[in-house]
Amino acid sequence: MIDYEKIKKAVIMIIEAIGEDPNREGLKETPDRIARMYEEIFSGIRETPEKHLSKVFKVNNDDVVVEKDIQFYSMCEHHFLPFFGKVHIAYIPNGKVVGLSKLARTTEVFSKRPQLQERLTSQIADSLMEYLKCKGAMVIIEAEHLCMSMRGVKKWGSKTTTIVTRGEFQKDNSLKQDVLNILRL
Incomplete structure (x- = not known):
């Protein structure tokens, strides 16, 4: 299982670090979307080919x-x-x-x-x-x-x-x- 909260905090920090406002309408839900996306695109970490x-x-x-x-x-x-x-x-x-x-x-x-x-x-x-x-x-x-x-x-x-x-x-x-x-x- 991934750590959603840690990913969301990291994304907020990245948004702020590039000079954007994480509370701007288009970015408000971005941290949550990225956390859910990472669970999907990195799902192989928790699997084996066996x-x-x-x-x-x-x-x-x-x-x-x-x-x-x-x-x-x-x-x-x-x-x-x-x-x-x-x-x-x-x-x-x-x-x-x-x-x-x-x-x-x-x-x-x-x-x-x-x-x-x-x-x-x-x-x-x-x-x-x-x-x-x-x-x-x-x-x-x-x-x-x-x-x-x-x-x-x-x-x-x-x-x-x-x-x-x-x-x-x-x-x-x-x-x-x-x-x-x-x-x-």
Whole structure:
């Protein structure tokens, strides 16, 4: 559970620090709105991927499973500005698969917290290896970071791509290339 009162006090202090009046009509309810928003957008802090990846289905083959274009948003832990984009997940089952929605839910567990894209990519891949005991995992994230778009260098539309491979995808470059071909990256 988050501390609403502490967040509201902090937001009031920020509003005052930038030279605004927290009692102005348009800002009166802002501290409460931000506290409620933070509970939603940081809900992954209180979750683990285990609850989503523990329900599996047995399969007789170990062909690659690819789920692409899972949309996500997260908050950059450096500037507390959003970054958002698409996650592509591939894994090689080891006799069992997980429901496809569980890959999106696992993405949400890790994206709904203060985050780095590089860490997010690794956390998703590592959770697949840990909970599914799969033979390999590959996660690719393409994201736009508002900390680069609206401040600093101000390069709107630039995207950062991170790729993490585990297991068989690290050992067999042709498997990795097959996934990249499917994704057309």
